[in-house]
Amino acid sequence: MAPPLELSRRRFLTGAAALAGTAFLASCAATPGGAGANARTLQFWHLLSGADGVTMSGLLDAVNGAQNDYRIRPTVLAWGEPYYTKLAMAAAGGRAPDVSIMHASRVVGYAPGGLLDTWDTGRLAELGVSADNFPDAVWNKGFIGDDLYSIALDAHPFILMYNTDICGEAGVLDADGKLLPVGSPDEFLELVRSVAAVSQSHGLSYGYLGDGAQMWRLFYTLYTQHGIEMELPQGGPAEIDDDAALASLTFMQQLLDDELAARSADYQSAIAEFATGRSGLFLTGVWELRSMQQAGLPIDATIIPTLFGTPSVYADSHAFTLPHQSAPDEASRDLVYRFVADILKGSFDWAEAGHIPAYLPVTQSPAYAELLPQAHYAEAAELVRYDPPAWFTGSGSRFQADFGAAVQNVLLQGADPAAALSRFRARIDQQLQTPNPADPDGSAGGAA
Template sequence: MAPPLELSRRRFLTGAAALAGTAFLASCAGLPGGSNARTLQFWHLLSGADGVTMSGLLDGVNAAQSDYRVRPTVLAWGEPYYTKLAMAAAGGRAPDVSIMHASRVVGYAPGGLLDTWDTGRLADLGVDSSTFTDAIWRKGFIGDDLYSVALDAHPFILMYNTEICDAAGVLDSDGKLKPVTSPEEFLEMARAVAAVSESHGLSYGYLGDGAQMWRLFYTLYTQHGLEMGLPQGGPAEIDEDAALASLGFMQQLLDDEIASRSADYQSAIAEFATGRSGLFLTGVWELRSMQQQDLPIDATIIPTLFGTPSVYADSHSFTLPHQSVPDETTRDLVYRFVADILKGSFDWAEAGHIPAYLPVTQSAAYADLLPQANYAEAAELVRYDPPAWFTGSGSRFQADFGAAVQNVLLRGADPAEAITRFRARIDQQLRTPNPADPEGAGA
């Protein structure tokens, strides 16, 4: 539970910082490596298949040199992770480096919970603006200061079963989905797939999951060539027409023919994984699990239905939790570690994510990596959550969106009333100062 707003967030975090020590101590088991190697404490929130892949990357960088050894600590995804990370930074117990979602950084930097990256030191190691797409590199900045360095982009995409889609007649001569450029064309394609599918044409799990609703909605909303503006103090800048068109299209998808009106995330995964549907709206993080089902699958970016190519995404990004007096030798090694991981992130691509480091995604090996290479263009089109201290992956913002719009999708409620409720909630948040910012300046 968040502390009352009248209680200083920094005082709360400082007083509770000792709680983070349990995770820190849990990471102190023996680690192989030379006795002269400096230990780097690294916190992240990656579990499941992503956690296994990250462990492999860490084993690789540990084995490749003898100057440092990375000691990882894995904490629970979402708010538990971000709370413990903030407490550690406020209480003088911060790890040397951490992973954050890029969309969450704006809520932490104003309160001094993160240190900035030195772009010159990064450039000396081959990490600079030329090695990232502009959208991903710029997302790491707040004003003129770089607070995060992206490992990847993980967009919302469209997977499809090539056998089912071939039977539906929606593939071109190269075996790819035929292009669709409007909501009407997408609905026509999806109905054709539904006609030859055992269950539904499209799997899309959203019930009780605000993040899933937001990912698709914001993809469609930004395809209108717009982004939401959330200025501190409010009001929220939301284009009513674009919002209603996006929600209305989502309603049309969920007609119990194209897609189930009452599917949660796990049931949608199960439907597609067992070959009972031909299309699947999901994140790239599900690619490896689908490949393990031995399905004939391919993947692509979500088609541009409202005029402007755009894809909702976030990035796992490296950050420097604040240290009052950082050890410069250790800090130099952190820079080396991040550069080493970026340059060796091909295995991260195999897990489905799009590596942020362009020399990896522009390599011949990546061009041969399928279906990942088929949606690599998403890195040029990413749209993150609108920046505010309360937005981002795992945030209440996405849950609030789901609470406002779920009945639009489940029971056909009025989209305009849902957007009004969502706007009212966001305006309330915008009037609330960032509790992590001691100046009360917000994001």
């Protein structure tokens, strides 16, 4: 999340020293690996927990054990606001870790104030990390102007999972066992209706109640399928296409009618409904793939169908960044470049967790083609749409919560979509007039 509005740069600076001690203590646990006794230790902060945390630990063990020059010592901090606030304070004080993970959508809020250092694209290219090895949208997201601030490990899009047994009984699979193509809102509603007719509960599981991020993920997928994106220039006003926004939100309202999908489902109840075989379709992020496979479901997955003309999917990326250091050790920094290149080249296991590796040699490999259902939605990496860039947007941000607060009653109680979108626009225009608290000049704009 972006730092809370009341957290000034002065408070970042005054908290940095205390934070540095906290981070040191958190990182003292030993990391298994085969790095030599003379290897340099690189401090790596990330916010990955649960299954993702386990997978990342495996990747770190692999890179630590494959060479003798560096040893990664990870520090795992709480997801969301705690992580981003602590990272900002450490960078403001110039005592940050050597490398960190951020959501790509959050970088624009941190770079203008000098909280992040830039990557040397020439050095990266020497290590086989360049634009040619990434989907265009994913690579380009790392730039602000001409400077590269983040390098994506993955794309993690919003997708559509489906139970092949239930969908097969509903007659909505083709000869290859994949969902029949649909190309309009009405066709998708009819597909869900067919699945609902043979499901124990609903045709589609989609949990959103109290979760602005879930509402935003689906909404922005549908909105960008109109072939447009929101523009949020600093100072405002927000550039939002009213017709596209209204069509997208109205469709979501139609979907949640308590027959096709539950009108009052939260995230966990939607997971439980699909995981227990009581629904045939599931709108979710790729990060839920492993838990569904562990449930023993007969599942497949695909990108969300193109309902409004332009293939597009909401996504974010876990991305490597260089938190600002007042006097970086050049030898350690060069080893950070090697570490990132090593992780990217060895990121196949990250794909097994459901994410789409950003490094194309991995996703274009014969082994990845056999990894199912991941290979069935890999094209999403070419179609990703991130949050509209602004200092207050991005994964886990207040922006997504504000969207949920504005539109939840449209989905839950049938409130007027146009009025809800008007409230959302007013809130965003207010935010656009507020300076970025991480930027001492207050000059951070919305354009990346």
